Amino acid sequence: MDTNTIGWRLDKAMQDARIKSQSELARQSGVPQPTINRILNGESKRGPETATLVALAKATGVEFLWLLEGRGSQKPGGPVHGGQASSEEGSPLRVVERPAPTLQWITAQEAELLSEFRATKEAGKKFILDAARGSDKVKALVTARDKL
DSSP: OOTTSHHHHHHHHHHHTTOOOHHHHHHHHOOOHHHHHHHHHTOOSSOOOHHHHHHHHHHHTOOHHHHHHSOEESSTTSOEEOSSOOOSTTOSOOOOSSOOOOOSSOOHHHHHHHHHHHHSOHHHHHHHHHHHTTOHHHHHHHHHHHHO
16 A cells, blocks of 8 residues: 555554454544545545544544645654655654644644644744744744845
């Protein structure tokens, strides 16, 4: 199976969370089993709905952006890796004992921002928060950049 698909990542997340069947994942996530089956088998012409992936990520304890695109950390607060997910020995993918709490409703853009924020060092986090709050320092940097 291609390791650069949502189906592969969902299968990996199920294994790591010790979810043994599609039916069990359906009960835990509220996503219908036939939908899970289509995702696992790559049978949908367009990708799953954002709300579906959010529910599956929550039930399996993985990051939404990792499940969607294979970017960032598989587990909240876990190591970040770019590009494709990997199942090779020494991979940063880790077993999830219990699903971690996640936000119930979140857009793909918000999920990406949160994933990138979590992957950033403390100084970067402070800058991002300052930018979100409209800090004068950040405004000055943006203004200086725009003048270049």
